[in-house]
Amino acid sequence: MKKIELIGLDGIGEVHRGDSVGQLICDACERQQLALADGDVLVVAQKIISKAEGRMVALATVEPSARARELARELDKEAELIEVILGESRQVIRTGGRAMIVETHHGFICANAGVDQSNVGLKQVALLPKDADRSAREIRGEILRRTGKQVGVIVSDSFGRAWRVGTVDVAVGVAGMAPIKDERGLKDRHGYELKAAVAAVADELASAAELVMGKRDGVPVVVIRGYDIQIKEEGSVRELLRPAAEDLFR
Amino acid sequence: MKKIELIGLDGIGEVHRGDSVGQLICDACERQQLALADGDVLVVAQKIISKAEGRMVALATVEPSARARELARELDKEAELIEVILGESRQVIRTGGRAMIVETHHGFICANAGVDQSNVGLKQVALLPKDADRSAREIRGEILRRTGKQVGVIVSDSFGRAWRVGTVDVAVGVAGMAPIKDERGLKDRHGYELKAAVAAVADELASAAELVMGKRDGVPVVVIRGYDIQIKEEGSVRELLRPAAEDLFR
Numbered sequence: 001m002k003k004i005e006l007i008g009l010d011g012i013g014e015v016h017r018g019d020s021v022g023q024l025i026c027d028a029c030e031r032q033q034l035a036l037a038d039g040d041v042l043v044v045a046q047k048i049i050s051k052a053e054g055r056m057v058a059l060a061t062v063e064p065s066a067r068a069r070e071l072a073r074e075l076d077k078e079a080e081l082i083e084v085i086l087g088e089s090r091q092v093i094r095t096g097g098r099a100m101i102v103e104t105h106h107g108f109i110c111a112n113a114g115v116d117q118s119n120v121g122l123k124q125v126a127l128l129p130k131d132a133d134r135s136a137r138e139i140r141g142e143i144l145r146r147t148g149k150q151v152g153v154i155v156s157d158s159f160g161r162a163w164r165v166g167t168v169d170v171a172v173g174v175a176g177m178a179p180i181k182d183e184r185g186l187k188d189r190h191g192y193e194l195k196a197a198v199a200a201v202a203d204e205l206a207s208a209a210e211l212v213m214g215k216r217d218g219v220p221v222v223v224i225r226g227y228d229i230q231i232k233e234e235g236s237v238r239e240l241l242r243p244a245a246e247d248l249f250r
Numbered sequence: 251m252k253k254i255e256l257i258g259l260d261g262i263g264e265v266h267r268g269d270s271v272g273q274l275i276c277d278a279c280e281r282q283q284l285a286l287a288d289g290d291v292l293v294v295a296q297k298i299i300s301k302a303e304g305r306m307v308a309l310a311t312v313e314p315s316a317r318a319r320e321l322a323r324e325l326d327k328e329a330e331l332i333e334v335i336l337g338e339s340r341q342v343i344r345t346g347g348r349a350m351i352v353e354t355h356h357g358f359i360c361a362n363a364g365v366d367q368s369n370v371g372l373k374q375v376a377l378l379p380k381d382a383d384r385s386a387r388e389i390r391g392e393i394l395r396r397t398g399k400q401v402g403v404i405v406s407d408s409f410g411r412a413w414r415v416g417t418v419d420v421a422v423g424v425a426g427m428a429p430i431k432d433e434r435g436l437k438d439r440h441g442y443e444l445k446a447a448v449a450a451v452a453d454e455l456a457s458a459a460e461l462v463m464g465k466r467d468g469v470p471v472v473v474i475r476g477y478d479i480q481i482k483e484e485g486s487v488r489e490l491l492r493p494a495a496e497d498l499f500r
Contacts, residue, residue: 001257001258001260001282002257002258002462002467002469003255003256003257003258003462004255004256004458004461004462005253005254005255005256006253006254006255006256006458006476007251007252007253008251008252008253010251032251094498094499096498097496099498101498108413109412109413111446117442117445118438118442118444118445118446118447119438119439119440119442120440120442121440121442122440122441122442158446158449160446161411161412161450162359162411162412162492162497162498162499163358163359163491163492163497163499163500164420164450164453164490164491164492165430165448165450165489165490165491165492166430166448166449166450166451166453166490167446167448167449167450168418168449168450168453168454168457169454170414180415180416181416183465183466186466188368188369188465188466189369189466189468190369190370190371190372191372192367192368192369192370192371192372194368194465194466195367195368196361196368196408196410196417197368197465197466198415198416198417199408199416199417199418199460199465200411200414200415200416200417200418201416201461203414203416203418203457204418204419204457204458204460204461205461207418207453207454207457207458208254208256208454208457208458208461210449210454211254211451211454211455211458211477212252212253212254215433215438215444215447215449216433216436216438216439216444216447217252218439219252226256227461239415240414240415240416241413241414241415242412242413242414242415246347247412247413248344248346248349248351248412249344249412249413249499250413
């Protein structure tokens with residue numbers, strides 16, 4: 001019987017600039033008497049990493065450009081917010097209704113460049129971490145130092161999708177594991193050679209963790225136990241980004 | 251401590267036309283001594299439902315149209331396969347490289363209309379169930395009769411995405427539960443009113459289950475225990491389909 005557990009980590013509490021998220025996680029595991037094991041995956045909500053890394057902007061300090069003011073009128077949003085989004089964006093992919101879909105400097109295509117107003121305090125916004133692979137590696141390193149255990153780490157955020165309603169959580173940073181499981185060329189039980197069998201397992205792990213996190217429940221870290229990760233020292237979220245030349249929907 | 255378990259159901263075995271998937275699931279639960287509980291979610295791979303419902307086509311019996319032959323040359327695929335895909339499609343959304351993205355008669359936007367050659371035997375293809383909400387309701391009804399328990403049921407398939415590499419499993423049918431969790435209008439811990447808090451939980455549950463299913467492991471049913479589903483008698487996968495008029499990527 002295959003079985004996977006998704007375990008919410010309690011008591012991380014409010015995270016402040018300069019905090020070590022890795023230390024907060026190790027402390028919370030100790031309080032919860034949860035001994036991390038080799039092959040566990042830790043999914044960490046982007047928000048607490050952005051707070052720890054100081055990736056917060058007070059909208060009152062932002063001076064909107066002419067372009068931001070124009071887009072703000074078109075989309076019925078605050079010009080200061082649009083200015084922040086444009087600063088995080090490589091290009092605007094689509095606008096329509098109140099939606100603004102951009103490509104971030106990291107290469108993510110998502111609404112509002114991942115800039116988020118929830119759970120950060122009024123009149124503030126949280127930006128995505130500058131390099132969430134690095135953030136994930138730092139957490140992984142801290143866990144290795146404290147516990148001697150080799151875990152995979154995923155930094156997650158909630159992204160909308162084309163064609164379907166609602167968000168699902170996906171990986172925006174990865175450390176210590178392969179984010180995709182590629183079974184192309186292997187054969188199924190009938191001898192058919194699999195052609196499309198590339199599963200975005202880091203995204204699926206992030207989505208699974210969201211079921212425990214929720215949007216308002218204050219559970220920013222989930223331990224996933226029992227999933228057979230493929231250990232990969234140099235694993236990166238970049239492996240999940242489809243090259244523009246191969247993308248039919250830009 | 252919030253905790254969710256993903257439990258693979260063993261020994262479903264090969265499914266044949268006319269089988270009752272609900273009965274197969276109940277039998278497997280009994281053999282595994284897994285007592286289903288109210289609020290459990292069962293995620294069932296589309297493939298076994300398609301087999302039970304006879305949604306299989308032998309490619310040798312298909313006569314390709316002129317359009318199918320032309321697309322087959324363009325995309326370097328079998329004309330018979332293209333003919334089957336076109337028959338399952340309301341419209342072709344994009345073609346490019348070897349990819350063919352369509353809108354199915356159900357309203358799903360996905361590659362190849364969900365027509366799949368893996369795990370079905372050589373020279374055969376599996377179509378999506380005609381109405382996977384109904385398939386899910388039948389499974390739910392059988393479980394209720396046999397065990398008296400109210401469960402949620404999700405029929406899942408692996409879909410590619412725009413912009414990101416690899417597939418994630420999503421819901422193609424739903425019964426007994428709300429497929430989205432809508433927290434818009436509620437306030438976060440700082441008093442900020444959530445604006446974008448619509449989570450596609452049925453898709454996240456499907457993705458979580460895929461981590462247990464795998465592509466070649468023969469685990470077509472996963473029981474998810476501990477997730478707080480919102481019971482909704484008339485829940486439907488249609489709630490997950492973004493109306494064309496609100497979609498920026500068609």
